[in-house]
Structures are given as structure tokens and as C-alpha cells.
Amino acid sequence: PPSDDDFASPKLRTRTDWFVDRLLKTGAPVAIFLDEFQVLTNKSVLAFFRELFEHVPANVRIFVGSRSVPDIGMAKLLVNNQTTLLRADDLRFSRLEVEHFFASRGASLNVSREEVESIYLHTEGWPAALQLFHLSLANPDVRRSLGDFGASRPRELAEYLTDSVLSLQPPEDQEFLLRTSLLSRMTASLCDEVTGRSRSQDTLLRLERSGLFIRSLDAEGRWFKYHALFSSFLAEELRTEKPEVAREVHQRAAAWNFRNGCYEDAIHHAISSRDCELAAEAMNEWAT
Numbered sequence: 001p002p003s004d005d006d007f008a009s010p011k012l013r014t015r016t017d018w019f020v021d022r023l024l025k026t027g028a029p030v031a032i033f034l035d036e037f038q039v040l041t042n043k044s045v046l047a048f049f050r051e052l053f054e055h056v057p058a059n060v061r062i063f064v065g066s067r068s069v070p071d072i073g074m075a076k077l078l079v080n081n082q083t084t085l086l087r088a089d090d091l092r093f094s095r096l097e098v099e100h101f102f103a104s105r106g107a108s109l110n111v112s113r114e115e116v117e118s119i120y121l122h123t124e125g126w127p128a129a130l131q132l133f134h135l136s137l138a139n140p141d142v143r144r145s146l147g148d149f150g151a152s153r154p155r156e157l158a159e160y161l162t163d164s165v166l167s168l169q170p171p172e173d174q175e176f177l178l179r180t181s182l183l184s185r186m187t188a189s190l191c192d193e194v195t196g197r198s199r200s201q202d203t204l205l206r207l208e209r210s211g212l213f214i215r216s217l218d219a220e221g222r223w224f225k226y227h228a229l230f231s232s233f234l235a236e237e238l239r240t241e242k243p244e245v246a247r248e249v250h251q252r253a254a255a256w257n258f259r260n261g262c263y264e265d266a267i268h269h270a271i272s273s274r275d276c277e278l279a280a281e282a283m284n285e286w287a288t
Contacts, residue, residue, distance in 0.1 A: 016051040023060050030060045037066035046071050053077060092125030101130055109137050118146040122157060128229050131211065132161035139164045162233040165212070176203055177212075178242075181234035182249050182272075184265060185217060186224045193256045194249045247273050258282050 023030055040046060050072045056062060064070065069085075077083040093101060098120045102111045111119075123129035136142045142164050166174055179195050180186055191200035204224050208214045213230035217223040226234075239246045254269035258278060263286035270279035 015048060016055060019052060020055055020057060024057050026059070028059065032060065032062045033065075034062065035065040037064050037070050038068045040070070053082070056082075091127070093120075093127060093130060094125065095120050098123075098125060098130060102134065105134055109134070111137065115143070115146055122146075128213075128227060129158060129161065131213070132158060132165060132230075135211065136161050136164035136168065138168055158229055159233050162230060163237075165230075166234065166237075172197075173203070173207070176200075177207075178234055178238045179245070179249050181226060181231040181238060182246060182269075183253060184225070184268065186226075187222055190253065190256050190260075194252045251275065254278055254282075258285075261285075 040049075049070075053062065053072055054077070074083070074085065078085060095117070099113075099116050102109065102116055102119075119130065119133050123133065133142070142161070145160075166177065169177065176191070176195055176197070180191050183190065183194065186204065188201035188204060191204065192198055201221075204214065205221065208216060208224065213227035214224050215227075217225055235246075238249075250269045250273035254266050254273055254275060255278070257263070257266035257269060258281070263282045266282040267279050267286070270276070270282060
């Protein structure tokens, strides 16, 4: 990787100029979304983005999601009014917003002002945790525990609430959620493959409508994805309680993705199921 002195190297600038030129030639507004940006640590990659952000065309807006402030010359971008930085505190719900959130969810939950205050204090306005509370308050144990979380850390709280949400689902939906939680993205036929059932499209749409941490990735409603917080706890539970099922899911997902030309996902699942032969075959196909 280049040193800091190489950030403005001619080769780097050539790559940036090429990309900027392609964006300009679209002739239309462009939005680029980059999530989990904190995983990028290679200096040459960060240098590319630093150069890009400084010369981004007027028709382009870039949205970056990161758990830490990335090393892309943020101070200079802020001084030049080229970026807006939203920190965790900016994304938290206020007490009033928490009240409105639960009030807008209908009277069926009948959440008292004291319960809302307790939820706010425990979640600190974290939107994902608020949705977990909304989905799990039908469980009497959750309501009784509102004043008894003590010094629970956010991860422990989220894990507890996720388990509570899962316990409220019908057994067939619990099995569906656990098996599909290992998938980085989902489509109906892939879900049919790993669950051994049919009509997964109906299930995916129903779960999305219920607000169960699943969102559509395209306008046609063909591909879906779970919220990372939700799927990570479900996946961990499946790997811990039923490791043989988790390996079977990875095997089926690897085979399906390979057959359908999704080689990156095929490699991930093949490695997870320790099928090195299929992983190598998928890598060879992907490399072409």
C-alpha cells in the first residue's frame, strides 16, 4: 500500500479521473451508498475515496455508513462545506420521538408513559432497539422486565429482545427465520432451497409487512435482506444450538448460489460449510 505521500500520485489521480468522468457522463443525478465503510483499511483504497470525495461531481451524492469516522480527509471536507457528518447522537430518538413512535403503533400495545420512559432510558433512543421493543412487548416477560435490565449493555439488551421477538412467532416462522438468518441476501427460491419448503415469497413479503427487520433490496420485491443486528443474533443461536443445521444451510446455499451464478455468495457459504473444492471452483468461475 502507498504511504501518505502517495495519496496524490498520478496513477491514483488517473483512476479517480476515470471514475469521475464516468459519473459525469451519466447525465443524470447519481446516488452512491457505501455501508460498513469501517472495514476498509487498505491505504490505497482509502486514498482513492479521499481523492474521489474531494472531486465528486455536482450531480453525485455519496452516502457513507460507518461505525467510526473514516480516514478520508473529513476535516477538509467539513471546512469546505462538501459534507454533512451525522454522529450516533444525531440519529438517536428524543423522548418525544419515542413517545410518538409508540403512539403511532396503535392502541393495541397500550404502552404507558412510565413504560415509554423506561424504554427510552434503556435504549437511549436507539431506533433498532425501539423496534425490537415494539415487536416484543406482546411478551409479558418483556413488560415485566422493563424496570429490571440493570446494567445490561446494548448487545445484551438486543439479544434478549431478539429472543423475545423470535418466541412470539409461529414455529414454522421461527424455523424460517433461523435458517435464513445465515444468508447475506435472500430470494424466494434460495429460501425454498435452505428451508425445504415452498411459497417463501409469501413468507418474505408477510415478514416485511410485519416490520420484522427485513427489507426489500429492489423495486420488484425479489431480493431481501435482514437487519444485521437481527440476523446476527439469530445466526449465532442457530450455530450454537444446531451446528449441523447451520452447516446444512451453508451447503445448500453454496450449491444454489453456484448454480445461479452468484459466485461471491457461493464462495462464502462453501467456506462456511468447509467445502473447499466448491469454493475453489466458484473462485475460478468468478475470476473469469
